[in-house]
Amino acid sequence: MSHAQSPTAPATPDLRIVEQRVYRGPNIWNYEQAIHLVVDLGVLEEYPTNLLPGFTEQLLEWVPALTNHVCSRGKPGGFVERLHEGTWVGHVSEHLALQLQGEAGHDLRRGKTRAVRGTRGHYNVIYSYIDERVGLAAGELAVRMVNAAVAHDESFDFSTELDDFLRLAQRAAFGPSTNAILEEATARDIPFIRLNNASLVQLGQGVHQQRIRATMTSKTSALAVDLAGDKSLTNTLLSSAGLPVPLSDTVRTEDGAVAVAKQIGFPVVVKPLDGNHGRGVGINLRNEAEVRAHFPVAAEQSRRGIMVVESFITGNDYRCLIVGGRMQAIAERVPAHVVGDGTHTINELVEITNADPRRGVGHEKVLTRIAVNDAAVALVRHQGFELDQVPPEGTMIKLALTGNMSTGGISVDRTFDAHPENVEIAEEAARLIGLDVAGIDFICPDISAPVRETGGAICEVNAAPGFRMHTHPTVGEPQYIAKPVVDLLFPPGSPARVPIVAVTGTNGKTTTSRMIAHIMKGLGKQVGMTSTDGIVIDERLVKRADASGPKSARMVLQNPRVDFAVMEVARGGILREGLGYDRNDVAVVTNVAADHLGLRGIDTVEQLATVKRVVVEAVPRNGFAVLNADDPNVRDMRRHCSGSVIYFSMQPPGSPERTFIDARLRRGGRAVVLEPTDRGEMIVIRHGRRSMQLAWTHLLPSTFGGAARFNVANAMAAAGAAFAVDVPLHDIRQGLRTFTTSYYLSPGRLNMLDVKGVSVIVDYCHNPAGMRAIGEFVDNLAEQKEAALDNARISRIGVIGGTGDRRDADLVELGAVAAAHFDAIVVREDDNPRGRPRGQSAELLVQGINERIAAGEARVRKIDTVLAEVDAVRHAMVLANPGDLVLAAVDKHARVLAELEEMSSSAYAGSRADEVRTGDPDLDPVELGEAAEASAEEARGDYAEYDAAEAAASADSGAAQH
Structure with a gap:
């Protein structure tokens, strides 16, 4: 044009x-x-x-x-x-x-x-x-x-x-057989994952998964496949059971084939022992010359060099499909052919036939184009014609000896025409070989008459039979044979999915995910969990990496041990690839704050909330979203949830947030809230008018006596998720009571250890919102310790660092927030500066600290910059005195904790005792007096007594609660 x-x-x-x-x-x-x-x-x-x-x-x-x-x-x-x-x-x-x-x-x-x-x-x-x-x-x-x-x-x-x-x-594309099974699985809401570029597919998730490769299934016996592939042994087994089979024997040489053919009697069939799709099969060979001529053709298609010579059974070619021991479909296979019209040559008739829109290349369409190859030319000549000749009208010219669809044949549905005796024979053959899905090839004059009377026989038993001839017959009604296959793998009523809880938010999602996994482990579940630290299967770390993306989610769902999945879902994975599954039963959103802004077109908190909202949109009608009612951006996500909503709120009764929740509760809604009592705050689960007490916040180890307010919120979110999946109340309570922020249960998240009398907190805090939360925790913890020591002053030292790909304003704000909570700050940088020149992120943090100092709103009195992370932690420990608090907000928590453990050891103490014990005189707590000069051992003894008193108080409270 x-x-x-x-x-x-x-x-x-x-x-x-x-x-x-x-x-x-x-x-x-x-x-x-x-x-x-x-x-x-x-x-x-x-x-x-x-x-x-x-x-x-x-x-x-x-x-x-x-x-x-x-x-x-x-x-x-x-x-x-x-x-x-x-x-x-x-x-x-x-x-x-x-x-x-x-x-x-x-x-x-x-x-x-x-x-x-x-x-x-x-x-x-x-x-x-x-x-x-x-x-x-x-x-x-x-x-x-x-x-x-x-x-x-x-x-x-x-x-x-x-x-x-x-x-x-x-x-x-998937082949027609695989596609038929997947369509049936999809109709039943059974998810699938393609495991390679061919036809290996996982149906279902986790512990419920089954696999298929074309029409071979997880239930297909490897031994049965080997038996079906050995045509001679198949004939022997069927014959020994009294089933009709042709006479046959195996040979390796051309002379051997001739000898067996003479023994059996002409005409015969010669085919490779391990062949398929009709390749190399020669039928109706009537004399020695034809056997010798065909032997090399069969040998070319044989992998093992063994041929089968068997008696030629006359009749039509029928394929009986047996699934789970029952006949499901029968098709008559007609070899590739054309019918003369008295006008066109054989070549022209082939072109007209191939022009049928139903015909394509390979398995592209329901029929395959007829290929005119040397074998077809020879067969046409055997029938007395040449390709450029015009056959008489009505004359059928065969272009292939076998009726395989892959060689251009057609199929005629005969499912309801078969004689019951023939059906019984086919079913018995499949049982004898042991195949769950089998194709039984009959050669007989008419499938509607008993083969024992008409002289027919079973010529082959096929593993992984093709479905195309049954699902798309050229003549007759299609048979929906994928249904019994899926029934075999997933009997009606059996589950195919594992429950999926997706957790997202700016801060707290890793800890919340771990809390949920810990609760479910207490129920005996084998939990698969993804997080920023790696993939955990049944409490074993199987991959150490940032595993909060869709690829990691698929790895969990492919694991055959997993019966419950907890997915931490990060912003980056959603923007990069979406979710790694089609839906989640429960979506938890902890909060949305300014972090990762300016990346991938996300510039505002509202846009970030839209990204996080994807997990809420992936909740089905029978699922739940657990939303933080105290965050307006999270609360508004309720409008995008197809399922039910469970709110959680830390605000007191009478606040706008609680008023909002109370209105929903009156309509039968659900929520997790805090209720003040004379013994402290109580986490309460409410469902409509029901009110169920869960636990006092100060008795949960992860909250450090209630000082870690953000972990109170995380515990409430985890309780809401567990309640959504029908975990009994006492199991939720037990899970939260036994979850600690130790390095073994929550690596890199609020891990606290004692290093020569200094309380060190290791955390992953890296954004302003997280710094506000952990700064509040440090303040609360320091006040608790000061009160226990008669108001003695405890210095607070922070090691902080910002991620290089954040906006300048975010790094400045992070420094400013830290300045309000710490007496001394050591500024560090991550190993990966993420595109910034070395030292630039630290300069922006210091800028924020200095701006806060200039405004007269800072607590900080000392600022040091030590870029290397481990060196920065060492420097903070040099500044600290016994009794002080050190927050190490780090990127590589494993190596930092290893360094701190080494500091605690006697060998390290001998080499650096003076550095660690002396501290910075400018930060010596004046109120401690002699205690400040006491040995580290004495200081630790004081804290040991304090810890024992606190433990006793907790035990008393627990007894009172019971």
Whole structure:
């Protein structure tokens, strides 16, 4: 098609893809998996489609099915109307990508195009996909099509491009048998994960999973497959059970084949012992010459060099499908052939037959194109014809000896025609070999008559039989044979999914995830958990990494031991790939605060909340969202939840947040709240009018006597999640009472240890909101200790560092927040500066500290910069005196804790005793007097007495509670 170039059209269109993302689960754009392209329109930003002459006509010539797209008009042809009225080519590429996938047999209709904020000419193009390789290729071809249609590029051969794309789709697609099983599984809400680029698929999740490879299943016996592959042994076993089989023997040589053929009697069949799909099978060989001629053909298809020679049974070829010991379908297989019409040659008849739209290459379509190869030429000659001859009208010319669909044969459904005796024979054959899914090949004159009377026989038993001939017969009704296969793997009523609890938020999500996992472990569950520290399966760390993304979630769901999953879900994973699963039963959102802003187009807290909200949107109707009612951004997520909502709040009765919750409780809602009592704060679970006391906050080890307010909130969120999955109240209580922030249960999160009389807290705090929370904890803990020591003053020393990819303002704010809580601050940096020059992050932190000092709102009196993390911790310990508090907000907690453990050892104390014990005179607590000069051992003794008193008080409170 040629068009005159318009003077207003761009001479060199330059639409291009600048970024590609593949979302493998729910994401910020779509509830389902999707492809996300960021495209740059270039000069085409100035040219909507109505200013591009011939553009719409060219696209419709290439892809006529675009006329069926409804677009925003809600009616077929709506998209074409938009093209004529004028729309931008980014939107056009979205529709082309969807339609190209449609040409490959993927029925997809969901897509959207949105401008990229702040970048002129850049657009987000989002569209659904089934196979990601096909989806990405469709997007790339769509962009090339747009550019070629704009420039009227005669060198762009769309037919060739489309053929290449369709071949890629055919290579990537599941075969018809696998696809039939997956369609049935999807209809039953059984999730699946593709485990390789072929047909190995996991159905179900965790402990409930089953696997299939085409029509072989987790229940298919390897021994049975080997037996079915040995055709001679199969015949022997069937014959010994009295089932009708042809006479046969195995040979390795051509002379041996001739000898056996003479012994059995002509005509015979010669085939490879370990062959399949009818390859190398020679039938109706009537004399020695034909046996010798076919032997090399069979040998070429044999892996072991062993051939089977068996008596030729005359009749039709029937395939009986047996699933779970029961006959499910029978198809008559007719070899590839053409029927003469008295006008066309055999070659022309083949072309006419192959033009049937149902025929494709391989398993691309329900029928396979007939291949005219040397074997077909020889067979035609054997029937007395040449390919360029015109056969008489009504004459059937065979082009293949066997009726396999893969060689161009057709199928006729005979499921309800079979004689009961034949059905019984086929079922018995499958049982004898031991196959759960078996294809029994009968050769007999008529399947409706008993084969023992008509002279028929079983010629083969096949493992992994193809379903195409049954699901898409050429003649007759299709049989829905995937249903019994899925019934075999997942009997009606059996579960296929494991419960999934997804936890997200700016701060507290790791600790909350660990609390939930700890509660479920107490119930005997084998919990699979992802977190920023790694993947944990049944309390074993199987991978040490930041595992809060979708790939880690899939690893958990693929583990066959997992019967409960707790997924920490981070912002980065959602933006990069979406969720790693299709839905979560419970979504927990702890809070949303300023962190990671300025990255991947997320610039405000409200936008960050939209990202975190994806886990809430992934909650089904029978699921729950556990939301922090004290955070407005989190509370508003309730509008996007299809299931029920459980709120948690730390605000007192009568506050606006509690009033909001009380209104929901009156309508039967659920919540976890704090109730003041004369013994302290009580965590209470409320459901409508019911009120269930859970635990006093000061008795939970993770709260350090109630001082760690953020862990109170985390415990409430964990209790809400456990309540959502019907954990009994006493098990929730027991889980929270036994969860501690020790390094073994919660590595890197509020780990406290004593180093020569100095209380050291190791935590991952790295943003202003987290620093406020942990600063409040340090203040509360210091006040508790000062009160226990008659108001003696305890110095608070902080080791802080900021992540390099945060905004300058965030790092400055982090320093300013820390300045209000610590007497001395040691500023460090992460090993990975994340794009910043070494030392720049530390300078911004110091800037924030100094600004707070200048404003007269700082507690800090000493600021040191030591960039290396371990060196910074060592320096803080030099500054500390016995009795002081040190917060080490670190990135690599394992090595820091190892260093602190070494400091506690006698060898370390001998080499650096003076450094550690002396401390900084400027920070000596004046009120301690002689205690400040006492030995570290005496100071530890004082704290040991304090700890014992505190433990006794807790025990008394516990007894009172019981």
